[in-house]
Amino acid sequence: MTIETANPELTASSAPIIEIVGMHKWYGEFHVLKEINLTVSRGERIVICGPSGSGKSTMIRCINRLEEHQRGQIIVDGIELNDDLKRIDKIRREVGMVFQHFNLFPHLTVLENCCLAPIWVRKMPRKQAEEIAMEYLERVRIPEQAKKYPGQLSGGQQQRVAIARSLCMSPSIMLFDEPTSALDPEMIKEVLDTMISLAESGMTMLVVTHEMGFAKTVANRVIFMDGGQIIEENDPETFFTNPEHERTQLFLSQIM
């Protein structure tokens, strides 16, 4: 089923940067994603929520091909994803991703974590890469930790490093896969603040999260998924005050 975008003037404002058309995915026999249609325009901030197992993480992981889809089209920045490794690499350079468990490289210092991809993927000279890395580490407010190893940092600090690491590749899209779910409550705020300032800079963001406060203040659009389908898609105000779908109402009543 397709659902009309609730906020047409927003999407119409510029060309889409991500287009997902009739996308399906199976894990063996299990049909995880069913007929996903989603258009994201440049600068949009989309929050995806839904019960666990609803396919929300899988969906955003399809966008940078950490998961492959079996039917339909995914077009990122004008490039359609398929088995072609060159295209995949090209897209991954443009799409940053932040994971639930940070996935920093524990054998490298914070600075080396940030410089690695610019040096080896973008072929940037080391000195320039380090300067850019320090800039982003300052932006996430932990430049003083640059020489430390990830294992010596708190969860919130690690996640901010992970955000800086992605930004060092100067991506045009950022994907967040439950970025605060593995954090202690007092660390969630520092990560969300970082994400809010990123949103203010105009980054295109797709965020899978249960932080409804973040969705209310930052998102242009909230997507609710259940059973591998997009059930509802709306601007945050309508989504939270007047959800159309019964399942959305049930979900919201349980988490709010």
Next chain:
Amino acid sequence: MITKNGSLPDQPPPTNSIGVIGWLRRNLFASVLNTLLTFLALYIIYLGIVPAVNWVFVNSDWVGDSRDACSSGGACWVFIAARINLFMYGFYPEEGYWRINLAFAILVLLLVLLNIRQVPRRGWIAAFTLIGYPIIAFYLFYGGAFGLTVVDTHNWGGLSLTLILSGVGIVASLPIGVVLALGRNSQMPIVKAASIVFIEFWRGVPLITVLFMSSVMLPLFLPEGTSFDKLLRAMIGIVLFESAYMAEVVRGGLAAIPRGQYEAAKALGLNYWKSMTLIILPQALKLVIPGIVNTFIALFKDTTLVLIIGLFDLLTTIEAGFKHVSWLGFAVEGYVFAALIYWIFCFSMSRYSQNLERKLHTGHAR
């Protein structure tokens, strides 16, 4: 416990539970049975240690040049001293000993440089040790260039042969093992199948069979007139055999790396080889340092098996030494000496690996 005036101040520990006496009390004399067992153990140690010390040091002979010097009844180290050149260099011509000494001196120098943090450009030294040094060492050992006379490999022997065999085995089996481990984890069916077949074949065959095949059977299959060096064949056999073991050790390390590491590397746009060499392998190899060194130590000792194809490694030269008419009957001294040498090398490797683990630890909990 709550008392009227708040909790009581801490008491100092009783004197008999701290320090050496406390330790003795807790661990050696905790009960009557415990005390009896302690004395029994001390007595057994005494029974073993005293004759051993007497044999090795007190009643032993150290000076002399023939078996006539051995009259004290203890160990006769004169035998070792008299045949030390055989044990170290095998049948290498005496005027060429400096070549072996120089080759090992260079190696020791390189290894020392590599382990001093302050030395600049250690990456280049490491590359030289792995690529340049073997060429230099080959010409020093074998000769045939730079005015050095050729010394055929059947003259090589003793500890130097043991070190050559295990050095080549160690340096070659690790990279081959890494490639095989990656192959076994590969998505490509042919690569995967080939790696599995290779690993399972070489792991399923005893090393002694591999060496025997390389020396006796292989020449039968080769066209007549082609011969290639027996030592080279043994080396290839050892390298292939150890690579299979190494592959499985490395695969264990790869399996221990969380999937998130692969995903983060992919998401940053690193391709397969870059994510392996920059992200996955450094972590995986660090995790399996104990397993790798274990395999190295086993390899070092396995090189003694080359005796069945007629190569004279350290152990074989020692056996040859005490089977010689003039030194018949000094087998115990020979074996003790061999054991000491093997132990020194294996123990050093083990300590080095622990040191390396500590140095590479970056404070992350797993």
